[in-house]
Amino acid sequence: MSKKNVVIGVTGGVAVYKALDVISRLKKKDINVDVIMTKSACEFITPLSFQSLSQNAVIKNMFDEPKVFEIQHISLAKKADVLVVVPATANIIGKVANGIADDMLSTTIMATNAKVIFAPAMNTNMYNNPIVKENIKKLKSYGYEFINPSSGRLACGDVGDGKLADTEEIAEMILSHLHEPKDLVGKKVLVTAGPTRANIDPVRFLTNRSTGKMGYAIAEEARDRGAEVVLVSGPTSIKAPLGVKIIKVETNEEMLNAVKAEFDTSDIVVKSAAVSDYKPKTYSDKKIKKGPGNLNIELERDNDILKELGTLKKHQILVGFAAESNDVIENAHIKLKKKNLDYIVANNIIESNAGFGSDTNRVTVINRDGKEISLDNMSKRLVGHELFNMILNNK
């Protein structure tokens, strides 16, 4: 595969130095990076740092003598697979929104057919200024993308919105756009992840060891392949993937309701959450006090979400997970049939480097005809990749 090309536009804000980290992350992925700096950006950091990290000459002035005989703003506009403005000032956002092309960066943005992403960073009052808001809205309506700034303490001492998004997230977003293939464009993928909680009293609950890593990896894979992704997640400590609609739930009931609300419009549904099968028959709304003897809590069956989806299924491809500690494959075949699934991903949760909490997994995927496809131990992200390959190729 030929090398991907990213053009980074750097504008004049205090967060300029953070663009260096984005470039460094892209270079580690073997991506060619060209940098265009505005005149103001050069007031904050010299181009030398950007040149050293990108290993390309930095472009600053539209009227510099070209190094090779090509018109630079056109050649970079054509070369870019993605153009990212980081940090993006209120000024560059305003210029592009109003068709102004008066320097190398704004002219290249105007001339490119590549995806353009802005990562704004500015003082809170500037970010909340209705003119800036209007410009962002206008640019979004034309298909320009934004990585929203976060909230926090800004360089000027103010606290509020306007802090440049995390550089890891910015790099993740760029890599997502460069990802190939884009074979899930136009599809809606619904993923569930993590554990659920069955509450005993206001303090205690029953749960399981699921961390959500498998489902989050599947959601990221679907997003990178171009799908619209909805991730219904039980309580986890993992960062929500960018560009994915996340619905946070706690209980089985909440997960059921969230999934049912999204089900009809989904094309592919991957249920990787470890949903509680049982819940306490009675919930105590006061903390249960310690007593002298044993405490017995009677459990009753909770909703079987997967089974319910299996009966509601129309056009959807429904994928379930079987986390088993014994007779893994046999149990998975039974679950596949009983719940009317199209695929089941069976994994042995007591195997090392697989199952709960691990970054890798070893699974066997069984299709609706009962055909088994065993995958080697691989990252959970790669499991997601193989799973969508099977679904899309009807394997």
Ligand SMILES: Cc1cc2nc3c(=O)[nH]c(=O)nc-3n(C[C@H](O)[C@H](O)[C@H](O)COP(=O)(O)O)c2cc1C
């Ligand atoms: C110290 C200092 C910090 C600045 N920080 C920001 C900022 O974070 N965001 C912003 O939009 N403008 C900021 N500005 C204002 C811009 O530099 C100014 O609007 C400039 O015209 C932007 O030009 P450019 O968009 O061509 O880079 C700052 C200016 C100064 C002097």
